[in-house]
Amino acid sequence: MREDNALESRVRARLAELRAQGLLRSLRPPAGIDLSSNDYLCLSTHPAVVGAFAAGLARGAGSTGSRLLRGDRDVFADLERRFAAFKRTERALFFSSGYLANIAVLTTLPEAGDVIFSDECNHASLIDGIRLSRATRVVFPHNDVDGLARLMESTPCTGTRFVVIESLYSMEGNRAPLAQLSAVCRSRRAALIIDEAHAVGLFGERGSGLVEDAGISDDVLVSINTAGKALGVGGALVAGPAWAVEYLVQRARPFVFSTAAPPAMASAIAASLDVVRDEPFRRERLQTLAQYLRRRLQSCGLDVRDDTSQIVPVHVGDNEAAVAIAQALQADGFDVRAIRPPTVPAGTARLRVSVNTGLDEETLDRFTDRLVHALKEAGVCSAASS
Numbered sequence: 001m002r003e004d005n006a007l008e009s010r011v012r013a014r015l016a017e018l019r020a021q022g023l024l025r026s027l028r029p030p031a032g033i034d035l036s037s038n039d040y041l042c043l044s045t046h047p048a049v050v051g052a053f054a055a056g057l058a059r060g061a062g063s064t065g066s067r068l069l070r071g072d073r074d075v076f077a078d079l080e081r082r083f084a085a086f087k088r089t090e091r092a093l094f095f096s097s098g099y100l101a102n103i104a105v106l107t108t109l110p111e112a113g114d115v116i117f118s119d120e121c122n123h124a125s126l127i128d129g130i131r132l133s134r135a136t137r138v139v140f141p142h143n144d145v146d147g148l149a150r151l152m153e154s155t156p157c158t159g160t161r162f163v164v165i166e167s168l169y170s171m172e173g174n175r176a177p178l179a180q181l182s183a184v185c186r187s188r189r190a191a192l193i194i195d196e197a198h199a200v201g202l203f204g205e206r207g208s209g210l211v212e213d214a215g216i217s218d219d220v221l222v223s224i225n226t227a228g229k230a231l232g233v234g235g236a237l238v239a240g241p242a243w244a245v246e247y248l249v250q251r252a253r254p255f256v257f258s259t260a261a262p263p264a265m266a267s268a269i270a271a272s273l274d275v276v277r278d279e280p281f282r283r284e285r286l287q288t289l290a291q292y293l294r295r296r297l298q299s300c301g302l303d304v305r306d307d308t309s310q311i312v313p314v315h316v317g318d319n320e321a322a323v324a325i326a327q328a329l330q331a332d333g334f335d336v337r338a339i340r341p342p343t344v345p346a347g348t349a350r351l352r353v354s355v356n357t358g359l360d361e362e363t364l365d366r367f368t369d370r371l372v373h374a375l376k377e378a379g380v381c382s383a384a385s386s
C-alpha cells in the first residue's frame with residue numbers, strides 16, 4: 001500500500017487511539033484452566049455431542065445453500081420440532097448464530113410506528129438488531145421495572161410496544177425480574193422478547209431456561225436461545241408461536257439471505273438436548289460450584305453479588321488494570337479474560353469469571369487466592385480488603 005493512503009493513516013490512528021485507551025484486543029486461543037468460556041456444562045467436549053457432530057458430517061460438511069433454496073435438511077426440521085417442544089412453543093427456527101437470530105427477530109417483527117423498550121445492559125446483537133429496525137428505540141435502566149412502566153406511559157406509540165431483555169445478563173451475571181417484567185408487558189399489551197443465551201440448558205426443571213423457571217412462557221412472544229454456550233455447539237433457535245416463526249422464514253433477511261449452518265451442527269445440538277435431559281446433575285453441579293466461588297470471593301472481601309448464576313463479574317474499573325490482572329492470572333495458569341468497553345460501559349472494566357462443570361472446589365480455592373493477590377498487586381485494593 002502507498003504511504004499516503006488516507007484510509008490506512010486513519011485506521012492506524014484509530015488503532016493507536018485504542019492502544020492509548022487500553023482498549024486494543026489481541027487474539028489468544030484457550031490456554032490454562034477454563035474460567036472464561038460459555039461452555040458451562042462442558043458439552044463442547046461431551047462424547048455424545050462430539051460423536052453426533054462426527055456422524056452428522058457423514059452426509060457432507062456444508063449445507064450448500066440458504067434454507068429456502070437447496071440448503072434445507074430434515075435434520076434442521078427435526079431439531080426445530082424438538083426444540084419447540086423443549087421450550088413448549090408452537091415452533092422454533094434454527095439460525096447459524098445467536099447474533100444473526102437477534103438481528104432477524106428485531107428487524108422483522110417490529111416495524112415503523114412500533115416502539116422497542118430495551119434494557120440498557122442488553123447484548124450488542126440485540127442493540128444492533130434494534131438499531132437496524134425501523135421502530136423507535138427507548139432504553140430503560142437495567143432491570144428497572146417501574147422505570148420501564150413510566151417510559152411506556154410517556155412514550156407515544158401508534159403500533160406495537162416491544163420489550164427486549166436478556167433473562168440472564170451476559171456481563172452482569174444477574175437475572176431479569178421476569179415475573180414483574182412480564183406483568184408490566186401483559187398489562188400494557190406489550191410483546192416480550194427474551195434472549196436466553198446464558199440460561200438455556202441451565203435453568204428450569206427441564207433445563208429449558210429461565211422462562212420455564214419463572215413460569216412465564218405464555219407471556220413471551222419469542223425467545224432466542226443460543227446453542228454455542230451451555231449447549232456447547234453453535235447456532236441459535238428462536239422459539240415462539242407458529243405465525244411469528246413462519247413470518248421469520250418468509251422475511252428475516254439473516255435467514256433468507258445466508259447459507260444454512262452445517263447440518264452436523266443440528267445433529268450435535270440434538271445430542272446436547274439429550275444430555276440436558278439425561279444428565280440434570282450437570283446443571284446442579286454448576287450451581288453448586290458457582291455458589292461456592294461467590295462465597296469464597298465474598299469471604300475475601302470482594303464485592304460479588306449474591307446470585308446463583310454461573311457468571312461472576314469481578315469489577316476492576318480501569319481498562320489497563322483489568323488487562324494486567326487477567327494476564328497475571330493467565331501466567332498462573334487460569335484462563336480469565338478482561339472485559340472492556342464497548343462490551344461494558346466506560347469505567348467498568350472487569351474480569352468476567354465464568355464457572356463450568358469441569359472445575360472443582362480445590363481449583364476455585366487456588367484461583368481465589370491468586371485473584372486476590374493479583375488485585376492487590378494491581379492496586380485494586382478496595383475490592384479486596386483481606
Ligand SMILES: Cc1ncc(COP(=O)(O)O)c(C=O)c1O
Nearest residue numbers: 097098099123125170197226228
Ligand atoms: C446475550 C447474548 N445474546 C446473543 C449472543 C450472540 O450469540 P452467538 O455467539 O451465538 O452469535 C451472545 C454472545 O455472546 C450473548 O451473550
